[in-house]
Amino acid sequence: MAVYDCFTFFNELDILEIRLNELDPHVDHFVVVEATQTFAGTEKPLYYKENENRFAKFSDKIIHVIVDDLPDRSSAWEREAFQRDAMMRGLVHAAPNDIIMISDVDEIPKPQFLKLISPLNTRDRIHFLECEHFNFKLNFRVVDKWIGSGAIRVLEKKNIRSPEKIRRLRARQSRRLPMWLNQLLMMARNKSRFGAFIKHSIYENAGWHFSFMTTTGEMTEKIAAYSHQERNTTAFNTEANFQKMIDEGRAICGRALEEVSMAELPAYVVDNQAKYRGILNQKR
Template structure:
């Protein structure tokens, strides 16, 4: 039985470096997919450089998503294809799904009983103490802590269900895997029989890892916000670089994770909490000097 860790890549060299080092002793292959288009549809250069991760060269399988999805929705006007406001999110989701599903091209070495895990690049699963050989559940979902800006600036408002996995023989697509509900349903729920995202045979892994969101400079955070799936929300909120800089300085976020999908997300501000360094993955504890600027030491 092998483990394939699959993720997408934009330009997150820091997070990928940390990811590879934390997971190296558990993972047999790292499958990484990068697209030539951002999730907002902008043409981008390929940023992944294998030479920066030479220690993991034999384990890395790198996939390039060459084209945009064929089913994007545009309005044609004067021979120009324009993306209307109401289609921003739908088209973003289609781009993300295409990039994720391109990871399937990196699984040619995987056997039916091998485990396939998907995470966004900044979602790192914690495999410590979990025995996959004894697992009987079809779907595995990792309950993770959410952090912003620094490795130890903790957002306590929500539990983050990031990494999800299953055996190769059960994998339908990565888009499917990502959309599975993070809940184990009652065996008597008839809707689970026909549903593709509600499962009974599912296990939630407690203490399942870390979601290190926006570990970037304020300038790079804004670039990401303008190009990610939720770029429409950021534009509507009329946030800008000075706003991001102030939020980082105040150790706060302005995004409400508990708001309904139809609600405005940038209506409130939430303070982050500084956690002790010993609550971090062992690799980070052992390399504090190297990543010193990405820790918050002010516990006031």
């Protein structure tokens, strides 16, 4: 049984480095899915390819999927879905019962939760590793949880036809509903997606979702490139606006940010604080 960690990648080099080092003991193959265009449809460099020497120690584990055939579609969301489904190109040698993780590069599972997942408890089951959300700095956490804060999906390869459809499966219909009702609703949805009543498990605070861990200038580049094009406006997408959010302690979504201790971050970050000082708040 092998573990495949599959994720889409844009240009998040620091986050990729943290992910590879944090998960290396628990993962057999990393499937890095990178496109030659942004979700908005503009040409982009292959950032992983240009920087692969930085990740040379993981080269025997990395499967680099280059997506150079994004369809000419008007929707950024369709391009994102196409790139995510290209994860399957990196799974051609995976066995039916191999364990597959599906996420974006900035959604990193906590290693202690990966230890709880085994071939036995993954048989015909999907695991949702819910993430805490962080913006701008690795130690700036979004205060209020909400259902869209991100989750890593973990399941057997045999139950994957479309990673994008797996991505659309939510762990919960609502945080306001009791767990038993959430479970019932999820079973019904799984029946329509998988043709069977696939079981599921939810692990809370089981990952880190590190968004916009870069300079304010590069934040404007990301907003111009990603699927939430409703934010790509002259009023919102400016360096000054992002700096104001950071200064006021507000996340991209408008929720409040709180600073957390280093102990709550990945061990690789704790051990390499100087390397990541640009994306850590260390003013105290």
